[in-house]
Amino acid sequence: MTQERTGVITFKGNPITLIGPDVKVGDQAPDFRVVDQGLAPVTLADSAGKIRLISATPSIDTGVCDTMVRKFNQAAAALPDNVAVYTISLDLPFAQKRWCGAAGIERVQVLSDYQDRSFGLAYGVLMKELKLLARSVFIIDAQGKVVYREIVAEGTNEPDYDAALAAVKKLV
Template sequence: MVQTTFKNNPVTLVGNEVKVGDQAPDFQVLANDLSQVTLKDSEGKIRLISVVPSIDTGVCDAQTRKFNEAAAELGDNVIIYTVSMDLPFAQKRWCGAAGIDQVVTVSDHRDASFGEAYGVLIQSLRLLTRSVFVIDAEGKVAYVEYVPEATNHPNYDGAIEAVKALTK
């Protein structure tokens, strides 16, 4: 069971912990146009899934920008998702204002499918805890980071290196 805190207070996460080597669980989230997005939609590509509590906060903003910048060096066979509980309309507005064009923002607000499947749903706050997952083209989990304190930054370099290792 993953132990995490939010603003230094312990929180309970709902769902199962995902580990390196696991087959990545499928999920159903919403794109900015309200269409459904699943893991299978990006089958055959390497996926970097960046999970943030809310796109409109400082660390979440920086995390999304960092992975957007990294996208250029990762190649066309990599898709980067940012998942949050923010409404799709808010994600679309934020991406437009921030100039984010390489990361695909998706919303888990409707039924917390991603949060429960990946064990990142903070039950008491109905937010997702900060985490990063890298999934290979065959759907196997290659990298996992559950950030111990949800308001801290993830290991950007570790996630990016995990993607690069899969593209070789």
């Protein structure tokens, strides 16, 4: 049976149920399978040995999500090559590709969880009522441990970019 959690987030002030486990700092990061913009599978294991900054967004075609990806893309330009930066949403890969081209996103790999909801379910950030991913950030070290986690309490707010990037810089 899939775990459901309430009281963690709201979206536009409305309480939301999250589906999946409560992944915490110190936990081994669960693997997942998403697809890139060419429909090729991407898993956490594909970036083994790297530091991973993974942000999840409800939809890149909205203002806050757009800003979030752009800010992480800008910050990622200053990070070394041993840091993989992913943004995962349920947007179709074709829409992601169009958006990334228009936005000039080059350093963040924008990935889609539309096929299996694998990331959303493994990390406990699938919003039951909206069938979208909750805005969240996970930092995973080179050994595969979660070292930072933020599930944004109000889904229409931005994450704490400085705290997430500070967590990455401690590992570099």
